Amino acid sequence: AAGGGAGGKVWRVGGGPGDPGLLTDKAARLLARAGLVLHDHLVGPGVMALVPPQARRICVGKRDRRHTLPQEQINALLVQLAASGQDVVRLKGGDPYVFGRGGEEALALAQAGIPFEVVPGITSAQGMSAYAGIPLSHRQHASSIVFATGHCKDGGEAPDWAALARPRQTVVFYMGLGALATICRQLAAHGLPGETPAAVVERATTPHQRVVAGTLRTLPLLAAAQQVAAPALVVVGEVVTLSEDLGWFARAGNRVAA
Numbered sequence: 001a002a003g004g005g006a007g008g009k010v011w012r013v014g015g016g017p018g019d020p021g022l023l024t025d026k027a028a029r030l031l032a033r034a035g036l037v038l039h040d041h042l043v044g045p046g047v048m049a050l051v052p053p054q055a056r057r058i059c060v061g062k063r064d065r066r067h068t069l070p071q072e073q074i075n076a077l078l079v080q081l082a083a084s085g086q087d088v089v090r091l092k093g094g095d096p097y098v099f100g101r102g103g104e105e106a107l108a109l110a111q112a113g114i115p116f117e118v119v120p121g122i123t124s125a126q127g128m129s130a131y132a133g134i135p136l137s138h139r140q141h142a143s144s145i146v147f148a149t150g151h152c153k154d155g156g157e158a159p160d161w162a163a164l165a166r167p168r169q170t171v172v173f174y175m176g177l178g179a180l181a182t183i184c185r186q187l188a189a190h191g192l193p194g195e196t197p198a199a200v201v202e203r204a205t206t207p208h209q210r211v212v213a214g215t216l217r218t219l220p221l222l223a224a225a226q227q228v229a230a231p232a233l234v235v236v237g238e239v240v241t242l243s244e245d246l247g248w249f250a251r252a253g254n255r256v257a258a
């Protein structure tokens, strides 16, 4: 399928949050004809089942902070595979350009002159929102939405807590579980009431989805008591209270009809 020369091409494909029904049609078609798939561990079995059995699969994903392959090596591997003439589907959890170092990877391809396409995916915050019944915006509760990284260690820049603690805002933290206590404490220290609703949603859109809801004050203990594990999102804002009425997926026993 690569045009012109002997080199291959890379399709950077969003695999969505878990439920294979949430793949785009384009992603599903690319997976069904793939010969070589490089995927993260975040991509679940339902999505991987769409890859032909004879296709080669390479898991380069990260589990927590123990990287299976450092990002630089993933970049080098992608470049090398494509340069050797192979077409590669690079399958990412969620959307390829929402966290997970997707932009760096694409730049490595661009710099190496490797042709690539990007297929967007439903990012986990959107899947979580729909399946946990937590609208990201709501006329009464939130007029802006922030996706933030909660991974505030490893010498990275400190989050702008004052901006994250603004009222009438929904904040979704990716990779936030390890820093949950810090997140709740800092948001309260920067002005959000301790009673602000907050939740962690584990393995959103999958049969294992769990929603643990509380407040900035109570959530860290609740999540620890229930042994919430990654992958999980942390959601902060008044919209969290809607989950009780809108959580259709839990009420259906974490099953989808279609």
Ligand code: SAH
Residues within 6 Å of the ligand: 017, 018, 042, 092, 093, 094, 095, 096, 097, 098, 099, 100, 122, 123, 124, 125, 128, 173, 174, 175, 176, 201, 202, 203, 204, 205, 206, 230, 231, 232, 233, 234
């Ligand atoms: N590109 C991905 C995000 C990669 S960063 C996306 O668009 O969703 C990895 C983080 O995504 C995890 O630490 C977790 O916070 C979140 N995540 C991914 N899939 C998830 C899921 N099914 N349920 C809850 N969180 C998820």
